[in-house]
Amino acid sequence: QYEYYLKTEKRFQQSTLNKAIQRFRKVIRYAISEDYLNKDPFILYKAKRVKKPILYLSQEQLKKMEETDFGIRRIQYIKDLFVFCCYTGLAFKEMINLKKKDIIKENDELWLKxxxxxxKRNYMIPLxxxxxxxxxxxxxxxxxxVFNGISNTKFNAYLKEIADVVDIDFNLTHHIARKTFATTVLLSNNVPMDVVSKLLGHTKLQTxxxxxxxxxxQRLRDEIDRMKDRQ
Incomplete structure (x- = not known):
């Protein structure tokens, strides 16, 4: 009934609705712990998952970022680190913790461990x-x-300045570099999904x-549309 109320009366979107119920359940748990309630009315309730669209840089956006000289050293440094992660898929903590000893040479090729x-596992990425x-x-x-330390908050604050210059119209955060690696750098260049999974350090292909x-x-749909246009 509460979910129905939030949907109909409040007109909440699913993501907002999930957060509202999550907060309300904290109150319920407190009421149970203080013996105001005997049982949790939400015990069988399952929140509907909301799939957020994946944000990433297109090939054109990535190229523009690479080629733009920001003229300010600290901004240029953040830009370079972001681009580095676009070509490695490293999460923020992985980038900051990366040590020189983690650069490994195998068969004349450099890899990052x-x-x-x-x-809680190690994985390998080609450099x-x-x-x-x-x-x-x-x-x-x-x-x-490998790189000097910086906080995630400061890093993302500088990325906002970078986004304004290169005309990126969504909230640019460090995590988008990892998404760009998976999509623009790997999948768009026909790297198989199972290989992408390994290069992202995922333990399950399903993830x-x-x-x-x-x-x-979407790429398949685009290819089919192009094929139809040629006929």
Whole structure:
């Protein structure tokens, strides 16, 4: 009944509705702990999942960001780190914690050995030329880490300035670099989903499919449309 009320009277979208019920359930749990209620009326309730659209940079947006000289050193540095993550898929913590000893050479190719906090496992990423170029640019002799530290809050604040200059009309955060790696750098270049999954450090292929399956479907639809136009 409460869900129906929020939908009809309040006209809440599903994501807002889920948050409202989540907050209300905290009150319910407190009431039970204080013996005001005997049982949880939401015990069988399951919130409907809301799929948010995946935000990422297109090839054109990524190229424009790469080619733009911001003229201010701190902004240029943040831009370079963001682009680095667009070509490696590193999450913010992984980028900040990356050490020089994590750069491994195998069969004349450089790889990054990355510890993924979410899965508590190491995984390997090939060091693509554009990522290596940025890494070399900020190589400080005697430093243990690849990059100097910065807080996630400050990083994202600087990204807002960058987004204004390169005309990105959505909220640009560090996490979008990882999404760009998966979509624009990998999937758009026909890298198979199972390989993408490994390069993102996912332990299950299903996780990757849930996140990026719709993008693959859209690419197929676009290809079919182009094929129809040629006939």
């Amino acid at each position: 990355v510890y993924r906090g979410k899965t 693509l030329p554009k990522a290596q170029e940025i890494m070399d640019r900020y190589n400080e002799e005697g430093s243990i880490h 990757t499919q849930e996140h990026y399956g719709e993008i693959v479907k």
